[in-house]
Amino acid sequence: MAKGQKAALDAAKYRRFYEQMVHIREFEEECLRAFQRGGHGIGGYLHLYSGEEAIAVGIIGALDLSAGDCLIGHYRDHAYALAVGSPPGPVMAEICGKYDGCSKGKGGSMHICDAERGFYGGYGIVGGNVPIALGLGWALKYRQQAGVAVCFFGDGSMNQGAFHETLNMAQLYKVPVLFVLENNGYAMGTSIERSHANTDLTDRVSSYNMNRKKIDGQNIVTVYEEVSKIVADMKANPAPFFLECDTYRFHGHGAADEAKQTVVYRTKAEIEAAKANRDPIAIAAEILLEAGVITDDDIVRIHEEAVVEAKAAMKFSDDSPVPPADELLKDVYA
Amino acid sequence: MAKLRYIDALALALREEMRRDPNVFLVGEEVGQYQGTLELSKGFLEEFGKTRVVDTPISEVGIIGLGIGAAMAGLRPVCEMMRMDFATPAYDQIVQHAAKIRYMFGGQFQVPMVIRGPSGVGLQLSAQHSQAIEVLFAHIPGLKVVVPATPADAKGLLLTAIRDNNPVMVLESLRMYFMKPDDLEAIQPGLSEVPDDPDFSVPLGQANVLREGKDVTIVAYSWMVIQALKAANELAKEGISAEVIDLRTLLPLDMNTVLASIKKTHRAVVVQEQWPLYGCAAEISAQIGERAFYDLDSPVMRVTGAFVPMPYAKNLENLAFPTEVDIIAAAKRTLGGK
Numbered sequence: 216m217a218k219g220q221k222a223a224l225d226a227a228k229y230r231r232f233y234e235q236m237v238h239i240r241e242f243e244e245e246c247l248r249a250f251q252r253g254g255h256g257i258g259g260y261l262h263l264y265s266g267e268e269a270i271a272v273g274i275i276g277a278l279d280l281s282a283g284d285c286l287i288g289h290y291r292d293h294a295y296a297l298a299v300g301s302p303p304g305p306v307m308a309e310i311c312g313k314y315d316g317c318s319k320g321k322g323g324s325m326h327i328c329d330a331e332r333g334f335y336g337g338y339g340i341v342g343g344n345v346p347i348a349l350g351l352g353w354a355l356k357y358r359q360q361a362g363v364a365v366c367f368f369g370d371g372s373m374n375q376g377a378f379h380e381t382l383n384m385a386q387l388y389k390v391p392v393l394f395v396l397e398n399n400g401y402a403m404g405t406s407i408e409r410s411h412a413n414t415d416l417t418d419r420v421s422s423y424n425m426n427r428k429k430i431d432g433q434n435i436v437t438v439y440e441e442v443s444k445i446v447a448d449m450k451a452n453p454a455p456f457f458l459e460c461d462t463y464r465f466h467g468h469g470a471a472d473e474a475k476q477t478v479v480y481r482t483k484a485e486i487e488a489a490k491a492n493r494d495p496i497a498i499a500a501e502i503l504l505e506a507g508v509i510t511d512d513d514i515v516r517i518h519e520e521a522v523v524e525a526k527a528a529m530k531f532s533d534d535s536p537v538p539p540a541d542e543l544l545k546d547v548y549a
Numbered sequence: 550m551a552k553l554r555y556i557d558a559l560a561l562a563l564r565e566e567m568r569r570d571p572n573v574f575l576v577g578e579e580v581g582q583y584q585g586t587l588e589l590s591k592g593f594l595e596e597f598g599k600t601r602v603v604d605t606p607i608s609e610v611g612i613i614g615l616g617i618g619a620a621m622a623g624l625r626p627v628c629e630m631m632r633m634d635f636a637t638p639a640y641d642q643i644v645q646h647a648a649k650i651r652y653m654f655g656g657q658f659q660v661p662m663v664i665r666g667p668s669g670v671g672l673q674l675s676a677q678h679s680q681a682i683e684v685l686f687a688h689i690p691g692l693k694v695v696v697p698a699t700p701a702d703a704k705g706l707l708l709t710a711i712r713d714n715n716p717v718m719v720l721e722s723l724r725m726y727f728m729k730p731d732d733l734e735a736i737q738p739g740l741s742e743v744p745d746d747p748d749f750s751v752p753l754g755q756a757n758v759l760r761e762g763k764d765v766t767i768v769a770y771s772w773m774v775i776q777a778l779k780a781a782n783e784l785a786k787e788g789i790s791a792e793v794i795d796l797r798t799l800l801p802l803d804m805n806t807v808l809a810s811i812k813k814t815h816r817a818v819v820v821q822e823q824w825p826l827y828g829c830a831a832e833i834s835a836q837i838g839e840r841a842f843y844d845l846d847s848p849v850m851r852v853t854g855a856f857v858p859m860p861y862a863k864n865l866e867n868l869a870f871p872t873e874v875d876i877i878a879a880a881k882r883t884l885g886g887k
Contacts (some may be wrong), residue, residue: 285622287618316655317657318655318657319655319656320655321652321653321654321655322653322654322655326653326654328654328657328658329657330654330658335618335621335658336650336654336657336658338646339645340641340645343641343642343645343646345614346610346613346614346615346617346642347614347617347618347621347642347646348614348618349611349614349615350614350615350616350618350619350621350622351618351619351621352618353615353618353619353624354618354619354622354623354624355622356600357574357600357619357624364618376610377610377611377614377642380606380608380610380611380614381610381611381614383606383611384605384606384608384611384615388603545656546651546652546655546656547651547652547690547691548651548691548715549651549659549661549713549714549715
């Protein structure tokens with residue numbers, strides 16, 4: 216669906232999607248500010264989702280998590296938790312290494328999860344989560360449950376052998392996994408032109424005879440409507456599907472290379488142009504205003520609420536204790 | 550009690566668990582239509598169907614990943630590596646994912662899976678199919694490592710491993726697979742006996758004193774247990790009484806049984822097929838040094854494989870892994886011999 220296209224949209228649903236996108240954006244920006252000012256316990260890696268919000272929100276919005284649909288992510292994973300409805304406080308507390316974090320502070324930013332809501336977690340090895348998604352889908356098939364397992368990964372994952380073993384097996388067994396490529400053009404600091412012999416990444420999977428499609432990942436209406444159809448088809452006729460979402464990340468690969476990115480692998484002008492023309496929140500606002508789903512006042516109010524929520528999440532984290540020493544050796548074995 | 554071959558004991562445990570628990574399934578290369586490369590899963594496809602006996606492409610990463618995801622979702626996969634050597638392409642899935650998922654998600658998920666297959670040196674299989682790599686897994690928190698030496702333990706430990714709620718590596722001894730019960734009985738009576746109880750299981754982390762003795766403790770596992778028993782038989786002819794301990798599992802590691810034995814014998818020989826440096830024998834020797842130094846009458850001896858990729862030529866291969874001759878020599882050295 217193109218910008219400016221009039222459509223009858225489910226107002227309540229899209230208002231919620233818009234709110235989620237704005238809340239995720241503010242959450243991520245709060246993380247970045249906290250990382251930069253220090254003092255909140257954030258160390259190590261912090262990979263932010265800003266610019267890609269329509270993908271997590273639109274896809275997870277098309278799932279029925281209470282009926283067995285599930286998802287698995289990679290290390291840029293805060294948004295998946297927020298989109299499945301995890302309370303922001305424990306997500307922030309995890310990022311800050313606090314005991315009230317969703318993984319008790321043992322996983323950090325890259326290992327957010329929510330077992331109760333079907334989010335099987337974020338993983339730090341590029342491509343490493345993809346074979347596990349095969350197993351999540353396998354369990355659905357094994358139990359003859361009509362669900363789908365969604366696997367989020369980036370363009371870098373497609374150059375790992377694990378990815379290709381998984382796609383072959385998924386198609387061979389007709390396992391209901393929706394493989395979602397979040398193609399933001401860069402695997403860390405390496406552009407797809409410098410890392411893929413064929414930069415048409417949807418074409419790259421054609422050898423697996425898998426159903427596949429490339430969509431605009433910046434348009435929430437497109438993402439939600441396309442994925443709703445795909446998921447319905449997958450449930451009617453179980454088989455995997457490869458979905459490429461064209462997107463852009465507004466920040467560096469991680470918060471630590473925020474300053475370096477424009478020096479070594481992409482220009483400030485490119486980032487500014489993407490922010491001006493490809494911001495999924497601005498695109499959503501334009502479509503939803505035109506469709507009468509939200510008003511200018513709503514936009515202001517939603518943004519203010521998101522700021523308050525992000526600050527409350529940080530306050531929750533700041534108030535949470537660090538994990539007690541006796542947690543060190545717990546959880547290694549069941 | 551039935552007298553079984555090791556491979557039949559393994560197959561029995563797997564079949565019984567698949568019959569008992571519909572969440573258990575077998576996945577691996579050639580496990581179904583081909584009946585298993587060593588025919589361990591003969592008849593399984595017919596009995597359980599292709600959803601529970603899953604033939605895969607030669608894609609170890611995919612096999613282990615499928616197992617991890619299915620285990621997280623509540624099933625109990627048994628992933629067969631045609632040979633445990635082929636776990637190395639999937640090392641990322643095993644070490645970075647299976648082993649760590651429970652911890653790094655604060656206990657929200659568990660990964661009740663078994664990764665099993667034949668392992669160990671010998672049979673002129675050459676460098677890439679003849680090695681003992683258990684230490685690569687025994688080093689990793691979050692995994693359990695099981696190394697059965699006898700038919701009874703093959704059944705009892707595999708059954709326990711399948712019921713365990715953690716990722717368990719079961720490294721089976723290829724050289725033991727087809728050992729005839731009579732040949733095992735000739736080494737030590739009872740060695741091929743497997744209890745008839747279908748629920749017979751062996752707990753993980755409990756070493757077994759397979760032969761009692763008073764002069765020297767020989768600590769071994771897997772195929773080396775057989776060598777140790779042969780060595781003990783020979784030593785007995787010379788009036789030396791050797792106690793043989795089968796570790797059964799490397800992670801968890803039962804040092805208490807080892808230390809109690811050393812309190813009695815005051816001497817120790819630790820045997821492994823592995824390469825010597827940083828191996829399981831090194832760990833066990835170090836723990837003996839830390840915890841039983843004053844019980845020792847002589848230095849702890851290690852008997853290990855040579856520090857080389859396994860050669861093909863039979864004469865060279867024979868030099869590359871330990872036999873009862875090496876164990877006898879080491880035992881005598883602890884007793885002051887040369």
